[in-house]
Amino acid sequence: xxxxxxxxxLIALVNAFGVYLxxxxxxxxxxxxxxxxxxxxxxxxxxxxxRRALPLRYLLPGxxxxxxxxxxxxxxxxxxxxxxxxxxxxxxxxxxxDSLLAQNEKRVEGSAQLPAxxxxxxxxxxxxxLAVIIDGQVQLGTAGQPPRPEPAATITGTKITAVxxxxxxxxxxxxxxxxxxNALRVPASADAExxxxxxxxxxxAYLYKSFLIxxxxxxxxxDTESGTVYRPNERGSFAAADGQELGTGWAVPVGxxxxxxxxxxxxxxxIMGQVLLWTVVFSIVTVATTFLVGLGLAITxxxxxxxxxxxxxxxxxxxxxxxxxxxxxxxxxxxxxxFGFINQTFFGGASIPWLTDPWLAKLSVVLVNLWLGFxxxxxxxxxxxxxxxxxxxxxxxxxxxxxxxxxxLITLPLLLVSVAxxxxxxxAFNFNNFNIIYLLTRGGPPFPGAPVAVGQTDILxxxxxxxxxxxxxxxxRQYGLASSLxxxxxxxxxxxxxxxxxxxxxxxxxx
Numbered sequence: 473x474x475x476x477x478x479x480x481x482l483i484a485l486v487n488a489f490g491v492y493l494x495x496x497x498x499x500x501x502x503x504x505x506x507x508x509x510x511x512x513x514x515x516x517x518x519x520x521x522x523r524r525a526l527p528l529r530y531l532l533p534g535x536x537x538x539x540x541x542x543x544x545x546x547x548x549x550x551x552x553x554x555x556x557x558x559x560x561x562x563x564x565x566x567x568x569x570d571s572l573l574a575q576n577e578k579r580v581e582g583s584a585q586l587p588a589x590x591x592x593x594x595x596x597x598x599x600x601x602l603a604v605i606i607d608g609q610v611q612l613g614t615a616g617q618p619p620r621p622e623p624a625a626t627i628t629g630t631k632i633t634a635v636x637x638x639x640x641x642x643x644x645x646x647x648x649x650x651x652x653x654n655a656l657r658v659p660a661s662a663d664a665e666x667x668x669x670x671x672x673x674x675x676x677a678y679l680y681k682s683f684l685i686x687x688x689x690x691x692x693x694x695d696t697e698s699g700t701v702y703r704p705n706e707r708g709s710f711a712a713a714d715g716q717e718l719g720t721g722w723a724v725p726v727g728x729x730x731x732x733x734x735x736x737x738x739x740x741x742x743i744m745g746q747v748l749l750w751t752v753v754f755s756i757v758t759v760a761t762t763f764l765v766g767l768g769l770a771i772t773x774x775x776x777x778x779x780x781x782x783x784x785x786x787x788x789x790x791x792x793x794x795x796x797x798x799x800x801x802x803x804x805x806x807x808x809x810x811f812g813f814i815n816q817t818f819f820g821g822a823s824i825p826w827l828t829d830p831w832l833a834k835l836s837v838v839l840v841n842l843w844l845g846f847x848x849x850x851x852x853x854x855x856x857x858x859x860x861x862x863x864x865x866x867x868x869x870x871x872x873x874x875x876x877x878x879x880x881l882i883t884l885p886l887l888l889v890s891v892a893x894x895x896x897x898x899x900a901f902n903f904n905n906f907n908i909i910y911l912l913t914r915g916g917p918p919f920p921g922a923p924v925a926v927g928q929t930d931i932l933x934x935x936x937x938x939x940x941x942x943x944x945x946x947x948x949r950q951y952g953l954a955s956s957l958x959x960x961x962x963x964x965x966x967x968x969x970x971x972x973x974x975x976x977x978x979x980x981x982x983x
Contacts, residue, residue, distance in 0.1 A: 483520055487513055501564075512536060553730055553955035557723040559941070559948045561708050565722040572693060572710065572720050573664050573682040574657055580667060580679045587630045588669075588677035590646060590653055591638040600649075602658045602669055603632045603640070604677045610635070613658035613669065631675075646674045693718065723952075730956035739923040740953075746919075750834070751931040755902040758841045759895055765842060766849025767887075773850075774857045785854075792847030800911035803840045807912075828917050830928045837929055841908050845898075856890040857883070892976040899972075900965045904933045932961050 490513035497506035519525045519532050555561075563571065586604050591612070593599040601614040603625060610632055611619035626634035633640060646653055653674060660666040660679060667681035684693045684702075693702040693710050702710035702718055709721035734740045769788060773781050791799065806813040807826035815824050826836045860883060868878045909915060915927035915934050925938045936957045941949030 479520065483517065486516055490516075512539075549955045549958055552952055553959055554725055554727065555723045555952050556708060556726045556729075557952045558950040560719060561721045561723045562949075563720070563722055565704070565708075568710075568720045568722045569686055569693070570664050572718055573684055573686065574668065575720065576684045576695075577657075577668065577670075577680040577682045580681050583679040586669070586677045587632070588671055588675065589632040589635075590641045590656070590671065590674050591635050592641055592645075594637055594639055600652060600656055601638065602656065602671060602677055603635050603638070604658075604669060605630070605632065612638070615657060618659050618661050619669070641674070643674060726952070730952045731960070733953060734957065734960075743919050743922055743924070743926055746928075747926065747930055747932060747935050750929070751903060754834075754837065754905075754931055755899050757838055758845060758902045758905075759899050761838065761842045762845035762849045762898070763853075763891075763895060765846040766851075767853045769846070769850050770853035770857055774854065785850075788850050789847050791843055792851070796844050797907055797911055799844055800840065800908055803836075803843070804912050807836055827913050830917055833913050833917060833929050837908060837912055840912055841902070841905070844908070845902075848898075852891055852894055853887065856887045859890065860886050888976075893973070896969055896972045896976070900969055903931070903965050903968075904961065905931070906933045906937065909934045910937070932957065932964075936961070 490509050493509045494506045494513075497503070497509060516532065519528045586606060588602050588604045591601050591603050593601070599614060601612060601617075602619070603610055603612050603622065604619055605611075605627065606619065610622045610625035610627060612622040612625070612635060613619035622635060624636045625632060639645075653671065657668045657670055657680075658677075659668045665682070665685065667679050669677045670680050671677045683696045685696055686693050691704060694700070695702070700712050700716075702712050705711045705717075706724070707717075707721065707726075708724035709717040711717045734744045772778060773785055773788075778784070804827065807815075809815065809823050809825050809828060812826070814826065815822055824832070826832050864882055864886075865878060868882055873881070909929055909931055913927065913929045915930035915938060917929075918925070918927045926935050927938075930938065936954045939948075939950050939957065940954035
């Protein structure tokens with residue numbers, strides 16, 4: 473009985489959380505997500521109360537996490553890749569219209585100058601509002617709420633001195649947040665065409681109206697000053713007859729444009745080939761160097777004549793045990809041109825641009841990745857060598873095989889049977905090794921005259937990061953293009969891995 477009550481309580485919490493998610497999804501206009509949440513909650517109730525569904529009780533949590541964090545992410549990435557979702561097209565059409573009306577406002581000629589005060593929400597300090605005196609009564613409004621009467625507010629002369637639940641900001645308070653105050657817009661009513669109250673000095677508010685008028689029947693925006701009519705086009709923007717587009721648009725499907733643009737748009741095609749080539753070279757070189765160094769050390773440490781093998785093996789594993797991101801940051805500091813330990817200690821204070829010269833930066837990335845990656849290869853090669861039966865080696869020696877023949881015909885093939893799949897996995901990992909690139913060079917140095925924020929050590933995955941605007945280096949946010957590049961990376965890695973795995977099957981015939 474206690475166990476059933478505990479299960480009932482946990483399921484009740486799951487249902488409560490599910491109801492909350494459904495309510496949030498409906499409130500934010502995401503009916504598909506709301507429907508999925510309802511289905512998952514119903515499935516959970518059935519599985520955890522039906523006796524025949526006992527095995528699913530252990531599988532369901534993992535399946536839900538797989539659906540949410542993998543299947544949904546992959547599906548949404550695929551959807552975004554076929555749209556122009558990005559800068560200028562981040563909202564719905566209705567939101568774009570409201571935004572355009574708000575962006576193209578000017579003060580209504582002859583409108584009254586209203587005493588006002590800028591206020592800050594005491595419970596949410598990031599929310600600002602306007603307290604305005606209209607017809608002798610204080611009315612309080614925010615960016616999402618038209619002015620409403622606030623009888624409890626205090627007026628001293630023509631100044632609003634107190635508003636319950638809000639802090640009335642003084643001139644000193646306003647100076648550090650002047651940009652936010654200038655952008656503060658309180659709608660006059662629920663109808664966007666009625667305009668909004670804005671303040672420029674923090675003590676008076678004025679009524680502003682858009683000089684654009686939206687006609688729902690014709691689905692057009694008209695500039696009342698010039699008479700220009702803007703109509704929606706297939707690119708998700710309002711455009712005039714001469715092709716001029718208004719700045720804010722909405723996301724629309726664009727077919728396969730995002731997949732062809734990296735190779736046809738001169739802004740990207742000029743550097744796409746170089747980034748792709750460097751990505752392949754980086755992946756191959758890093759796998760080859762880490763494997764050869766790890767294999768060489770494994771062979772040495774596997775020789776019985778070497779004393780202190782355990783001590784040496786412990787030292788070799790240290791770079792692998794240390795957090796990789798910390799190692800990358802330490803190397804970034806040590807390779808600093810002016811103050812780095814490498815230049816100061818080994819090169820007499822010379823200013824060698826390890827991270828700012830294109831070729832030296834690439835060499836630095838490969839060497840630092842070698843430092844981080846060889847312990848892993850050392851461990852797997854050591855295990856593979858120790859798993860080879862000693863009888864095979866001894867039999868070959870008795871048959872007169874030389875050391876080189878034993879290595880080439882017995883040891884290496886058997887080693888590759890175990891190691892080849894891991895080498896393929898290592899190639900796939902390094903093909904998407906974002907951490908080493910971002911933490912060491914941040915993709916730099918930049919391409920001379922490049923129209924996008926992509927550097928010469930950027931690989932495809934860090935190029936995606938730059939194009940998406942997440943790096944915060946002043947670039948545009950092109951989520952559709954970034955999603956298509958993610959799919960291209962997946963296809964490249966998948967194709968190479970598939971071909972490699974097919975080739976490695978031949979090695980299994982040795983067994």
